[in-house]
Amino acid sequence: MAGTRFQLLSVFSRQFSSLNNVSTVQPKLRIDDIRRRRLTIFDKEYKRQQALIPRLEKIEVNYEGLDNEAITLVMNKGVSTPYNCAQHINEQLLKRSVVAEINGELWDMHRPISSDCTLKLLHMKQEDQHQATQVNKAFWRSCSFLLGAVVESSFQDEISVCLHSFPPANVRSGSFVYDVQLNLEDWVPTQNDFRQIAASFQKFVRQDHVFQRLDVDSSVALSMFEDNAFKSEQIPHIATKSSTGRTITVYRVGDHIDISRGPMIASSSLVGRCSIAAIHKLSPKFYRFQGVALPSEIHINHFAFGILESRARKLLDIAVWSSNGEEE
Structure with a gap:
């Protein structure tokens, strides 16, 4: 601003x-x-794009965390973001999440989610080498x-x-x-x-x-x-x-x-x-x-x-x- x-x-x-x-x-x-x-x-x-969303529809976001942690969140289609999902899980996760994975695709934390999906939240110390490389590039x-x-x-x-x-x-x-x-x-x-x-x-x-x-x-x-x-x-x-x-x-x-x-x-x-x-x-x-x-x-x-x-x-x-x- x-x-x-x-x-x-x-x-x-x-x-x-x-x-x-x-x-x-x-x-x-x-x-x-x-x-x-x-x-x-x-x-x-x-604002023009937001006005194109006719009404709020619900989607299921299946969060996959460490140690086989699994949480199902009901979010708003085309409005809710990975950041919003993290807000519903815990504050520590919210603070350290750098980017997300939506159905295996790297995704901005503040980009709206458009359909039912599987969500992973990535940070700067990922053990998986591929994920670590993608986070570093971001x-x-x-x-x-x-x-x-x-x-x-x-x-x-x-x-x-x-x-x-x-x-x-x-x-x-x-x-x-x-x-x-x-x-x-x-x-x-x-x-x-x-x-x-x-x-x-x-x-x-x-x-x-x-x-x-x-x-x-x-x-x-x-x-x-x-x-x-x-x-x-x-x-x-x-x-x-x-x-x-x-x-x-x-x-x-x-x-x-x-x-x-x-x-x-x-x-x-x-x-x-x-x-x-x-x-x-x-x-x-x-x-x-x-x-x-x-x-x-x-x-x-x-x-x-x-x-x-x-x-x-x-x-x-x-x-x-x-x-x-x-x-x-």
Whole structure:
């Protein structure tokens, strides 16, 4: 929401030598205005879809927990979510659940359930290797999404910021990534820049924003992102790969909206210690922001986290995504 917006990065003001000789172009709209317009479209579409639910129908959700725990819940079709189910089970399960499995399919915690199903709730310390990999990917993907939110809102209005895309979640890479176009030819960020971006990231995730998913028609998505040439190019291509050939999945976190197939973690508060490890210049005006983070329930000492930071500074061997956005 607009009220949760933070303004921290004086580092990008004109006082810094890295920007003294930069020729900037005033963007057509301020980021605040762009976000408000996207939120208006998102809220309107969400309300339209909710109005299509004629009446509440009941469904059975069979929860499968540890030690053969089995609970049958009667929930509301198209309204109740895995998060709502967890609320009916116990508070500890609610707090540590990262994503869900619905009939074996990975599912967002705040995504409505559409039919009778079997439900599993997954956390960051899954013993099953496949489930652990899927949870880690959701965590890494969500961190990339959050990084885009922070970067987009970090620069002053005279510096235009255009989010391009983030690559598929790859835990082995050591870092999560977002590629961004800035109208800065030769920006060389300082250590203070890194610290302040990390502080902004940390402040944002601690505000406990939920990841709200919405599947929309590609025409709605194009309207949302008409100010972003990269997203406008990616949307038709992504839509063709959906089951309908026209659907785009968008997520809202706070006042930020972006494209991703998901799934995402339940809340930003599940992200713990984090750092902005590197900002690589890919080409004129194109920069790759790389970060590293730990889940909130995992704690390591300063030395060990420093090793992770060092690993995360390496430029990932991936191309700038020209047509697909985030894709797997």
